[in-house]
Amino acid sequence: MNDEDLVIRIIHAMPSVNIFYPDATFSYTEAIREYDALLLLKVVRKARGRTESEYYPILIEFAGKLHEASKLMVDRLLNNPQVVICGSQELCSQMREMLSFHHFILSDLGFLEKKLDDFAKKFIEVYKHVAEHLNLFWFSLISLSVNNFRKILGDFARLSNGNLYLDYLSELGRLYKSVLDREENIELVLEDLSRIVEKIEANQKSTSELTRKIDRFLQKVKKSKQKRLTIMIYPQSIFIPKNIKDTSDTSILRLKNMIKILKMLIDAIKNTDGIEYVDALIMSNRRIENLCNILAKELCGLIDTKTAYIDENEDPLVNTLKGLITTDGDINLLVVVLQDYKKDLFGKSLRKIVEDLNNKGKGANLALIIIPEAVFTTSRGEQTKRIIVVSGNFLTGISARYSDKLDIKSMMELMYPHVLWLDTDDLYFITKAKIVW
Amino acid sequence: MVIELIFYPLCTFSISYPWKSDNTSKDLSRALQSFLRDLITYFSMFGVYPSIRDINILSGIRGLKITIGYVNYLDEARKVMILRLLGRGSESRSKRGDEWGFDRFVHLIRECALSLISPIACDIITVGDSRYMEYTHPMKIKQTHEELKKVIKAIDKSKYEELCRNFPHLKIDVSRILLEDQEIRKILAFSIMALLSGAHRNGIAIRQVASQWILWKIAEIVKDIALASKRGITSTGMDVGILGTNELLKILYALIADTYLWLSHIGIIRVKFYGVETHYSVAAVPLATLYQFLKSKIERDGKSNWCEFSSMLKSFLSKSPSFMNEMFSSLCCYLKMSANKCSGGCMGNDFSMYADIIGEIAGKTKVFLQEFFKEFFNNKDFSISSDTLLGRFSFLTEKIKRVFSGEKKKFNVLITTATEQYGPAQAYLLLELLNSSTKRGSSRLIVLYTQLSYWNRLLVEDALRCRYSTEIKECTFEYYPISPSNPYLTLEIVKKIFSSLKEQCVLMILQGQLNIVLPAIAACKDMPVDRYLVLVL
Numbered sequence: 001m002n003d004e005d006l007v008i009r010i011i012h013a014m015p016s017v018n019i020f021y022p023d024a025t026f027s028y029t030e031a032i033r034e035y036d037a038l039l040l041l042k043v044v045r046k047a048r049g050r051t052e053s054e055y056y057p058i059l060i061e062f063a064g065k066l067h068e069a070s071k072l073m074v075d076r077l078l079n080n081p082q083v084v085i086c087g088s089q090e091l092c093s094q095m096r097e098m099l100s101f102h103h104f105i106l107s108d109l110g111f112l113e114k115k116l117d118d119f120a121k122k123f124i125e126v127y128k129h130v131a132e133h134l135n136l137f138w139f140s141l142i143s144l145s146v147n148n149f150r151k152i153l154g155d156f157a158r159l160s161n162g163n164l165y166l167d168y169l170s171e172l173g174r175l176y177k178s179v180l181d182r183e184e185n186i187e188l189v190l191e192d193l194s195r196i197v198e199k200i201e202a203n204q205k206s207t208s209e210l211t212r213k214i215d216r217f218l219q220k221v222k223k224s225k226q227k228r229l230t231i232m233i234y235p236q237s238i239f240i241p242k243n244i245k246d247t248s249d250t251s252i253l254r255l256k257n258m259i260k261i262l263k264m265l266i267d268a269i270k271n272t273d274g275i276e277y278v279d280a281l282i283m284s285n286r287r288i289e290n291l292c293n294i295l296a297k298e299l300c301g302l303i304d305t306k307t308a309y310i311d312e313n314e315d316p317l318v319n320t321l322k323g324l325i326t327t328d329g330d331i332n333l334l335v336v337v338l339q340d341y342k343k344d345l346f347g348k349s350l351r352k353i354v355e356d357l358n359n360k361g362k363g364a365n366l367a368l369i370i371i372p373e374a375v376f377t378t379s380r381g382e383q384t385k386r387i388i389v390v391s392g393n394f395l396t397g398i399s400a401r402y403s404d405k406l407d408i409k410s411m412m413e414l415m416y417p418h419v420l421w422l423d424t425d426d427l428y429f430i431t432k433a434k435i436v437w
Numbered sequence: 438m439v440i441e442l443i444f445y446p447l448c449t450f451s452i453s454y455p456w457k458s459d460n461t462s463k464d465l466s467r468a469l470q471s472f473l474r475d476l477i478t479y480f481s482m483f484g485v486y487p488s489i490r491d492i493n494i495l496s497g498i499r500g501l502k503i504t505i506g507y508v509n510y511l512d513e514a515r516k517v518m519i520l521r522l523l524g525r526g527s528e529s530r531s532k533r534g535d536e537w538g539f540d541r542f543v544h545l546i547r548e549c550a551l552s553l554i555s556p557i558a559c560d561i562i563t564v565g566d567s568r569y570m571e572y573t574h575p576m577k578i579k580q581t582h583e584e585l586k587k588v589i590k591a592i593d594k595s596k597y598e599e600l601c602r603n604f605p606h607l608k609i610d611v612s613r614i615l616l617e618d619q620e621i622r623k624i625l626a627f628s629i630m631a632l633l634s635g636a637h638r639n640g641i642a643i644r645q646v647a648s649q650w651i652l653w654k655i656a657e658i659v660k661d662i663a664l665a666s667k668r669g670i671t672s673t674g675m676d677v678g679i680l681g682t683n684e685l686l687k688i689l690y691a692l693i694a695d696t697y698l699w700l701s702h703i704g705i706i707r708v709k710f711y712g713v714e715t716h717y718s719v720a721a722v723p724l725a726t727l728y729q730f731l732k733s734k735i736e737r738d739g740k741s742n743w744c745e746f747s748s749m750l751k752s753f754l755s756k757s758p759s760f761m762n763e764m765f766s767s768l769c770c771y772l773k774m775s776a777n778k779c780s781g782g783c784m785g786n787d788f789s790m791y792a793d794i795i796g797e798i799a800g801k802t803k804v805f806l807q808e809f810f811k812e813f814f815n816n817k818d819f820s821i822s823s824d825t826l827l828g829r830f831s832f833l834t835e836k837i838k839r840v841f842s843g844e845k846k847k848f849n850v851l852i853t854t855a856t857e858q859y860g861p862a863q864a865y866l867l868l869e870l871l872n873s874s875t876k877r878g879s880s881r882l883i884v885l886y887t888q889l890s891y892w893n894r895l896l897v898e899d900a901l902r903c904r905y906s907t908e909i910k911e912c913t914f915e916y917y918p919i920s921p922s923n924p925y926l927t928l929e930i931v932k933k934i935f936s937s938l939k940e941q942c943v944l945m946i947l948q949g950q951l952n953i954v955l956p957a958i959a960a961c962k963d964m965p966v967d968r969y970l971v972l973v974l
Contacts, residue, residue: 023556023639023857025889025921027713032553077553079484132920136888143554145478145486148895155894155916161933165926250712340950343973370952375922420924420952422959429962430955435971436840 005046011190012040012175015120016387017059019078019142020135028374028392033074035059037116055179057141062113063087069095081142120387122201124378129165129417131376131388146180153177164203168196207416213423214409220365222274224330229269231280231334233262234341236373240291255291258338259298261371261394266302272407279304285345310345331357335368338394347437354431368422371395375418445747446506446600448607448691450629452615453500453523468616469498475626480549480557483895497524497538504601505632509743513706514699518633519592521564540580556643558635562590564597605754607687614681619903621681624650628688632695636703636710641720644696646860648826651689653862656794658682659768663775663790686764694753696825697806701727702746723821730814752813760805767797788869792838799824799831829858833974834866840972848874848944852934855886856949859893861900867946879911883934885919924956931960945971
């Protein structure tokens with residue numbers, strides 16, 4: 001091909017590409033496969049005065065050890081994506097002997113690995129916020145037919161709204177859509193994309209809004225007469241039989257995790273300046289009665305704990321909330337939802353409480369947090385190079401890393417953006433009549 | 438008979454037509470090819486989307502038979518699909534091109550059964566002709582070699598016919614309805630995929646989506662018959678509709694059998710099914726109840742798991758005529774009642790009719806299941822809180838009907854969250870609601886989905902495109918990926934959607950975990966109070 005020039009350029013790179021089972025999203029499961037990078041290559045062909053460009057995505061595996069070649073076996077069951085194995089010259093020559101000739105093995109690409117490592121640091125903040133979207137993106141890239149992948153990209157492209165993370169996803173969708181449709185605006189999209197990444201990097205402290213909300217809530221607690229905070233707990237709906245003996249049962253293990261995070265939360269509240277008294281109210285119902293009893297027993301050693309029983313067929317909470325409502329002074333209530341709760345009971349009981357507080361004329365100071373059982377988040381990178389990992393056990397791992405004297409604000413900041421914090425206004429709104437629970 | 442101890446069939450789907458060069462045969466051939474395309478798309482979970490040109494390799498096909506059943510594998514009922522493809526002539530004389538097509542098709546399906554992405558988990562057995570000991574045709578030699586080398590399961594044609602003849606199972610003939618209705622092809626393909634899905638959480642969701650889709654189609658056929666007879670019209674498609682209902686009910690019955698009997702059997706053998714895989718799934722709660730009863734029965738009777746399973750399956754299949762009769766009589770009752778009833782009101786006639794039929798069939802199914810298991814376990818205490826397959830859909834329909842029967846506001850935009858049970862039936866239901874609200878004016882259906890429900894989003898779009906390609910031009914469909922791991926993004930996305938609305942009124946129907954529902958609600962905070970309504974399910 002004397003009269004032709006072929007130039008290959010990497011135009012976009014994403015480090016640490018995890019492929020998770022989408023159907024096991026909330027099961028605290030490990031990824032099926034992790035590739036070290038996804039590169040988008042531009043192949044420019046100059047022939048007879050004409051320039052033509054083609055784009056190809058390839059996955060990179062930086063192999064450090066010989067046994068990593070066996071990862072290719074997993075790829076066979078994953079739609080056989082195009083993977084390039086990179087490594088030292090010695091390792092590559094050993095691998096070449098092991099694998100068949102058609103496998104793409106490249107040695108001496110240490111510079112690329114180094115560059116991607118630097119790149120990964122930039123991406124931590126992005127990945128932390130959009131981990132699940134990226135999982136969907138990568139999974140679709142590998143496992144969906146092009147026409148279906150295009151649909152997912154179209155959905156991504158629609159996300160842009162001025163929020164940096166959504167804008168990033170939108171541009172990512174646009175980039176790959178432009179590549180698929182061979183549009184001419186690819187360079188422009190790439191520029192937009194790198195501009196957004198830079199902005200995100202410059203704007204690392206993204207918890208300011210959350211901090212303001214928590215400060216406002218805590219200020220009110222401090223100003224209240226008794227400086228008392230009541231935690232209203234909606235535990236995850238796990239059925240635990242009364243006579244359960246097997247302590248290795250999944251439900252028992254999950255209950256233990258609930259207890260652990262609640263204890264951490266109580267400690268954090270106790271460590272918070274200005275809060276002098278903490279008590280708890282556990283929201284029980286027919287299905288989780290036994291679970292709530294165990295929970296109450298565990299917590300009563302730490303703080304004053306009551307249990308409110310919500311019945312589907314009766315007007316809930318009329319009597320059980322008396323203790324809470326008759327308290328003198330202002331009410332400071334932190335509603336804690338552990339993963340999920342029966343929605344109609346949750347909505348109706350919350351509405352009842354807010355109405356009752358309103359009727360009593362008490363200036364309630366309210367906040368609500370939902371602590372999910374498992375989330376996709378970023379790893380610290382000490383034990384693994386994988387950026388996105390699954391964190392389970394109600395995020396106890398995230399807080400446990402910084403266990404020394406965590407207060408509630410720093411605990412919430414650590415769990416950001418996985419734990420939603422809603423304030424008094426939000427809660428008043430949620431309990432409005434225009435919402436049918 | 439020895440074979441009875443190791444194999445039990447559940448159902449056989451058969452599609453066949455005589456090979457002629459007339460237009461009907463050509464239409465049937467095209468319908469069959471389009472069905473096979475859907476089958477491949479669903480089997481690969483949208484990983485493969487062959488164009489009709491690709492599927493032309495199967496142009497010689499004049500029919501197929503798919504038998505789904507269970508084999509005893511070390512006391513575990515392992516699912517098998519026996520596939521018999523019919524060519525232009527008899528198998529031994531079929532054209533060389535047909536053979537290539539068949540071979541590639543079977544390989545593709547086998548590939549899906551192995552893939553980590555595809556939800557299907559079954560052994561694939563092909564039906565061959567072992568009359569001749571020797572072959573000279575290269576294709577035949579290749580097939581024989583593969584069969585023997587990889588022990589690819591193949592069954593002789595005469596043995597297969599004997600199996601189909603001697604074992605009582607559901608025989609579902611879809612030749613005629615397949616030609617009539619493009620959507621039924623999709624329902625059929627998806628239902629086969631659901632029946633072949635493994636014992637995993639997504640497998641339950643796929644079965645739910647398939648059952649709901651079948652139920653919706655039945656409701657639609659019955660509604661059309663009711664409306665036609667009200668107007669005094671005898672529709673030409675009516676008999677096909679009745680035939681369709683009959684076959685669809687059989688598929689529904691097969692799905693019920695597979696879900697309740699096979700999944701609970703697997704739960705006995707692999708206890709992790711409840712402890713790990715479906716611990717988060719509300720839909721698996723009735724199966725866990727069934728598991729307790731089945732476990733006690735096995736312990737009490739001292740039979741093997743396979744014996745208990747096959748006798749339960751045999752007993753369940755023997756009840757299929759009474760299930761069909763019950764459903765038919767209840768649908769006939771409904772038709773009689775609707776002829777005299779003049780329903781209307783703000784909900785719209787169509788929506789009410791759908792809701793009534795869905796409620797009727799779902800309710801009857803639950804009662805039927807309770808009665809069957811009470812009798813089978815000889816225990817009056819057996820009770821399930823809801824039906825795994827249709828319970829959620831029926832609840833959803835009922836609640837929407839109850840909430841909106843008095844609602845006078847006109848909603849142009851509907852925002853919903855797609856859970857793993859979200860499928861075409863739920864989308865049609867929401868569209869009917871939108872249509873009855875806007876009187877078929879312009880509207881938007883916005884679906885928020887997670888990485889878990891990516892396939893639901895693709896399936897619904899596929900179904901909507903097939904169904905409403907020409908009908909609904911006024912309605913636009915939009916899909917937004919959201920993330921339970923970052924509820925703040927969900928909040929932002931819903932806010933963005935609201936900012937794009939002008940003076941339209943928004944209806945939000947929210948399902949799923951609170952980490953999705955609450956940020957979506959919180960995003961409405963800045964909306965004027967008269968322009969939205971939220972329904973949490």
